[in-house]
Amino acid sequence: MAKRRSVALAALFGVGAVFWSLLVPVAPASAHGSMSNPTSRIHNCWRENPETPKSAACKAAIAVGDSWVVYDWDEVNLPNANGKHRQLIPDGKLCSAGRAKYQGFDLPRADWVATKLPTSGAFTFRYLYTAAHPGLWELYITKDGYDPTKLLRWSDLEATPFYRQMNPPTSGNVYQMNAQIPPGKSGRHLIYAIWQRQLPDSAEAFYSCSDVIF
Numbered sequence: 372m373a374k375r376r377s378v379a380l381a382a383l384f385g386v387g388a389v390f391w392s393l394l395v396p397v398a399p400a401s402a403h404g405s406m407s408n409p410t411s412r413i414h415n416c417w418r419e420n421p422e423t424p425k426s427a428a429c430k431a432a433i434a435v436g437d438s439w440v441v442y443d444w445d446e447v448n449l450p451n452a453n454g455k456h457r458q459l460i461p462d463g464k465l466c467s468a469g470r471a472k473y474q475g476f477d478l479p480r481a482d483w484v485a486t487k488l489p490t491s492g493a494f495t496f497r498y499l500y501t502a503a504h505p506g507l508w509e510l511y512i513t514k515d516g517y518d519p520t521k522l523l524r525w526s527d528l529e530a531t532p533f534y535r536q537m538n539p540p541t542s543g544n545v546y547q548m549n550a551q552i553p554p555g556k557s558g559r560h561l562i563y564a565i566w567q568r569q570l571p572d573s574a575e576a577f578y579s580c581s582d583v584i585f
């Protein structure tokens with residue numbers, strides 16, 4: 372009896388899935404972006420190869436999460452953020468956007484692969500996208516005295532972004548963010564990027580953590 376019912380249910384769902392696929396336009400459900408220069412933690416682990424990561428930090432992140440998570444490197448998002456990043460994402464979970472799926476990228480470690488940045492002047496930050504959406508980009512840098520071996524809190528970031536721009540120019544599949552390097556930084560720091568899409572299009576936002584060394 373139970374078996375016959377499950378067969379009937381499977382048939383029902385099978386028909387439903389076919390019907391649904393005819394109605395929904397074919398579009399990538401998870402296609403958005405992440406910082407590529409300086410590379411974000413998850414973007415870097417994806418480049419290293421989720422199945423054979425090289426760095427100890429990527430190995431550890433994948434051990435906590437899973438390798439399949441890394442293929443969704445462009446989807447560290449909250450679908451309904453609407454600017455309320457600080458209310459929605461708890462301290463210690465900034466790099467995962469508070470999502471359990473991405474928790475490996477919150478690991479406090481001093482050996483995340485880091486990009487060397489100049490200590491002053493203009494720099495083009497690059498944000499790789501798999502789908503373009505109009506929105507507001509903000510780049511935050513950690514305060515002096517940042518300690519990468521501690522969980523990242525909102526209060527570890529400077530209060531105001533050093534870059535803030537609606538719809539930065541694109542080249543290829545990359546948003547080009549022409550910014551001034553925040554002055555006075557030395558050693559290891561973290562750049563937190565927030566891409567907030569705009570209503571009525573969407574309240575979705577994307578988040579990324581890029582480790583850097585000045």
Ligand SMILES: [Cu+2]
Nearest residue numbers: 402403502504
């Ligand atoms: Cu998207």
